Amino acid sequence: MAIQERLLGLAMEFRFHLLAAAALAAAVFSLLSVGPSFATVVSFFWPLLLSTGFLLAAVAVLLRISPPPEEAAAERTGEELIHYVAGRPEEAPQDRPPAGVAGEAAEGNERGEEEHPKSQ
Numbered sequence: 001m002a003i004q005e006r007l008l009g010l011a012m013e014f015r016f017h018l019l020a021a022a023a024l025a026a027a028v029f030s031l032l033s034v035g036p037s038f039a040t041v042v043s044f045f046w047p048l049l050l051s052t053g054f055l056l057a058a059v060a061v062l063l064r065i066s067p068p069p070e071e072a073a074a075e076r077t078g079e080e081l082i083h084y085v086a087g088r089p090e091e092a093p094q095d096r097p098p099a100g101v102a103g104e105a106a107e108g109n110e111r112g113e114e115e116h117p118k119s120q
Helices: 002-013 015-034 038-065 071-086 102-110
Strands: none
Touching: 002 015
């Protein structure tokens, strides 16, 4: 009697888990009985499966034959790209601001040059 009460208590505690498992079992059963067979699915998608296999094999071969990148070179390349995008190449003098900074417009006005109307 104590075992039945304990099982009933556990069933009430895990009722949502049991309902989810029953729904999953019903879905799998209906899919297997109504849905297409595995051979039908494979016969329909064989070109896609074959091309995906070739692509994965090519990636594996390329990864195997290409040398691993040096960490220092990879970090340096990223830094060079950041400096290029920011408009600060390494050859530029560090004391002068890069082109297009607001300070140059003020210097141009001091020399008597007019600003372009679209730059205002």
